[in-house]
Amino acid sequence: MSTTKIVYGLYADDDDLMNGVKAFNDKGIKINEVYTPFPVHGLDKALGLKKTRISDAAFIYALYGVTIGATVTWYIMNHDWPQNIGGKPAFDWGHNMPAFVVPMFELMVFCAAHMMSLTFLVRNKMYPGAPAQNPDPRTTDDKFMMEFVTEDVESVKQLLIETGVEEITVKDA
Numbered sequence: 001m002s003t004t005k006i007v008y009g010l011y012a013d014d015d016d017l018m019n020g021v022k023a024f025n026d027k028g029i030k031i032n033e034v035y036t037p038f039p040v041h042g043l044d045k046a047l048g049l050k051k052t053r054i055s056d057a058a059f060i061y062a063l064y065g066v067t068i069g070a071t072v073t074w075y076i077m078n079h080d081w082p083q084n085i086g087g088k089p090a091f092d093w094g095h096n097m098p099a100f101v102v103p104m105f106e107l108m109v110f111c112a113a114h115m116m117s118l119t120f121l122v123r124n125k126m127y128p129g130a131p132a133q134n135p136d137p138r139t140t141d142d143k144f145m146m147e148f149v150t151e152d153v154e155s156v157k158q159l160l161i162e163t164g165v166e167e168i169t170v171k172d173a
Helices: 014-027 043-047 054-080 093-123 153-162
Strands: 005-011 033-035 144-150 167-172
Touching: 005 014, 005 153, 014 043, 014 144, 014 153, 054 093, 144 153, 153 167
Parallel strands: none
Antiparallel strands: 005 144, 005 167, 033 144
């Protein structure tokens, strides 16, 4: 029979949470997850999380938007609705491109923002109808929670108490 338990420590303040994270890192106890109602500055570094690659995805999505904008303006200008202005047909998109910088920029921002948002929601399983992943709904309002998967429940509980935890919950893994 497994003696592995899940221990939750609920904090009222983000400073207490950060002190708790530092205390557990100093003792070498692994924190499984932290739930917060808002981003806490420095928490990602304290937990040792890797840098996210969402900025790389944003760059690719922005390139996609610029490519779509350039392709659409080239197609409209040269094939769909060619204009003969002042007796000079505009067969060269490169000379007329400065007139299309603003729409291409707007399409770049549009694609990057919307596709980044969708990527974030799908990657974090936060799409519509997805079950809630936080173990306590108070972590969406004003509480901060640390989660541990451990066999040494008593030492985790003791350190939680020393770091100013409000509430401790222990469940079977």
